[in-house]
Amino acid sequence: MNPIISKLLFDIARKRFEKTTQQPVKSETQIRPLINSLEVEIRHAIKEYFLILIGVFSAGFGLKGFLLPNDFIDGGATGISLLIENLTSISLGFLLLVVNIPFILLAIKTISKKFALRSIVAISLLAVVVHFVEYPVITEDKLLIAIFGGFFLGLGIGLAMRGGSVIDGTEVLAISLSRKLGITIGDVLLLINIVIFSFGAYVLSIETALYAILTYLAAAKTVDYVVDGVEEYIGVSIISEFHEDVRLMLTEKMRRACTISPVKGGYKNEKAHYDRSLIYIVMTRLELPRLYTELDKIDKNAFVMTSVVKDLKGGRIKRKPLK
Template identity: 70%
Template sequence: MNPILSKLLVDIAKKQLKKRQSQKPVSPKEVVPLVRSFQVELTHALKEFLFIIIGVFSAGFGLKGFLLPNRFIDGGATGISLLFENITSLKLGILLVIVNLPFIILASRTIGKKFAIKSIVAITMLALVVHFVEYPTVTEDKLLIAVFGGFFLGLGIGMSMRGGSVIDGTEVLAIYLGRKLSLTIGDVLLLINIIIFSAGAYILSVETALYAILTYLAAAKTVDFVVDGVEEYVGVTIISNKHQELRFMLTKKLRRACTIYAGKGGYGTSGDSYNKDIIYTVVTRLELAKLQTEIDKIDKKAFIIMGIVKDLRGGMIKRKPLKDKH
């Protein structure tokens, strides 16, 4: 790392420790973990920001290079915005912010404020890109518009999710309603998009609505490819010698329930097996970026296995509430 940046991180860590310990002297052993934590946080933040930037410009290209010039629509909040753009005098950039705003407010309550802030930044960036950046109109062939417009829009949505945010807020609504109504996220998204496509068929034309379905399918498959599925939950297995610290981070910091398996390693330094705890937890894929950041702060060499969970029933799935301290 750059020496100037390293010195800056050390200074920040020392200031944080002084605030916590007031007049107690700060030892190097206390500074090192905080410096490492800041380094991991900064590295992950830059990576996530890069994903969001790529996602915003890709989605902008799908909208202005394909869908918008040809009066096509898509599913989700973007489809609602495109639909209103076709029947009102408002610009698409303004509509993207207005339509997504209620979903972001919902996200701040159901997922977290940090996620909501990143999402509103990403949506605002997309609105600015759509308004100010000039993309060439690639084709007038309706089939190519539907397929490749959906592809670039799906790529943008997927990359933004990899960055820990969304540029289409209907998924947040789907997560919320899925929990309330005991439906899968796919079922809720399907119902939302049926309403959008029906409105498109009535306001524009049946042909436009049919092409919109094709656009949505192309976008959904691309998102599926980029973020390994449109399912709501991801099962995460963590194997590390620092399992106690990881368990504490999950239960206290992220307020997530986890299961501990008693395990034995099959390969050790002396060739003998050794005891270790194996942690298993389930998170939403929107929380995955945050979880990976926190794991790296504790143990960068932790062995992590992630698998898509298509459906869940029972158990502690929601984030555990904070207990009042008296």
């Protein structure tokens, strides 16, 4: 590793250690676990922000290469911004920031400050890309515009979600309302978009609203493909030599209930015996990046298996879809 970066990590780890223990650092060995944790956090953060960056440029391509030049609209906060942009001379980049502000404030209250910060970065980048980056106009065929404009916009939204953020704030509103009303996030998004498309049919035209529905459906299906559903639950099985540390991380840091079962090793001709534990936990797909980050800090060689959970009933499932 670069000596400058190593020194920076050492200084940060030293300050954290001294703040927590109220004792001076006597050797690097004392803070080696903290340094390793910082390295993991930085590595995962780079990967997640890279996904956000690619997602922003993909969404920008969908908007400026397909939707904007042909006066098309979409659903969600982007659709609201496009509607206002069609009715006024206000820049779309500025509108994307303003329309999403209430949703970001809601994210700080209902989800987390870290998630809200990443979303602010993602939405700001999208506003900059839409305002300054020039994309070629791909086609004037309305059907192709609706389908492929929705595809690239949905791809951008999905990649941003994989990076732990959103570029359309209505997802946050949908999460909040789903908890209060007891309905799914998908149903809330559908209701929000029905209102947007109805308004679009009134102020623009019914044809534009119908094409907007096609755009929304293409975007929604693409998002499903990229992140397998906003509210989808994933079952995670973990086998690690440091199973107690993993359990503490899950229950104390991530505040999730888990199930622990003894398992036998059965490699080749070795005598099978209960030498490890299998930890099983259910969470949403959007929480997986954080789980992988925390797990890498404890055991990079842990065996992790994930599977889609189609239905849930009972148990201690904390319904908090985002980090």
